[in-house]
Amino acid sequence: xxKVSLSGSEKSIEDIWSWYEDQKxxxxxxxxxxxxxxxxSPTSINDKFISLTFDELNDYFDNSVEELExxxxxxxxxxxxxxxxxxxxxxxxxxxKSNLGREFRDIYKQKGxxxxxxxxxxxxxxxxxxxxxxDFGSLIGLLHYRHWLxxxxxxxxxxxxxxxxxxxxxxxxxxxxxxxx
Numbered sequence: 001x002x003k004v005s006l007s008g009s010e011k012s013i014e015d016i017w018s019w020y021e022d023q024k025x026x027x028x029x030x031x032x033x034x035x036x037x038x039x040x041s042p043t044s045i046n047d048k049f050i051s052l053t054f055d056e057l058n059d060y061f062d063n064s065v066e067e068l069e070x071x072x073x074x075x076x077x078x079x080x081x082x083x084x085x086x087x088x089x090x091x092x093x094x095x096x097k098s099n100l101g102r103e104f105r106d107i108y109k110q111k112g113x114x115x116x117x118x119x120x121x122x123x124x125x126x127x128x129x130x131x132x133x134x135d136f137g138s139l140i141g142l143l144h145y146r147h148w149l150x151x152x153x154x155x156x157x158x159x160x161x162x163x164x165x166x167x168x169x170x171x172x173x174x175x176x177x178x179x180x181x
Contacts, residue, residue, distance in 0.1 A: 003093065004089050004113050006086050006089060006090070010079060010082040010083050010086055011075065011078075011079040011082070012079070013076050013079055013080070013170060013173050013174065013177065016072060016075045016076050016079060017072075017076075017170055019072075020068070020072040020166060023068055024065070024068065027061065027064055027065060027068065031061040034046065034049055034057065035057065038054065038057060039054075068166075069165060069166045070149055072166045072169070073142075073145065073146075073149070073164055073165075073166055073169040074146060074149045074150065076166075076169045076170055076173045077142050077143065077145070077146040077169060077173070078146070079173070080139065080142075080173045080176055080177070081117055081143075083176075083177065083180055084117065084121050084122070084176070084180065085115075085117065085121070087180045088104050088108075088115060088120075088121050089108075091104045091105075092104050092105050092108045098128075099128045100124060100125065100128040100129065103124045103127070103128060104121075104124060107120045107124070117143070118140060118143060122136050122139060122140065125179065129179060132179045135172065135175040135176055135179065136176065138172045138175070139172055139173075139176055141161060141162070141164075142164060142169060142172055142173075144157070144160050144161025144162075145157070145161050145162065145163060145164050145169075147161075148161055
């Protein structure tokens, strides 16, 4: 079985968050610029906005902020998954002697590179690091949200998931990084 070659290119959630804050500020500045121009002389604004009412203009920017939150949440969740998978393979290949490391090696012997994030990695963390159970349980909820985002949002989120704000997503990811780091 071929060994996974780790890229070392995982993104940090701090870098993602910094980018998010920059984009929120840029969006806020753009909204202020367009709103000021709209109120001063509606015909002088970008063609995209010229036919909108003031309420429609506000809706456009509210929707833009919501989309930004979805994108950032997806990026943070992906970074968290990447870190968990890299941690899994590091513990396997470095022959980590902890109970978690031993379980990871057993899973790797059975499944190789086809290890499941939820069924194998997360469940192992919950089993072997008792204080992580709640945080990893929250991560499962985030993964349902991630699946919804990544697969086109065509179903209604219900018992198996809900929408998360960027702040909530970051908080859950940060708690997972505290265990893995």
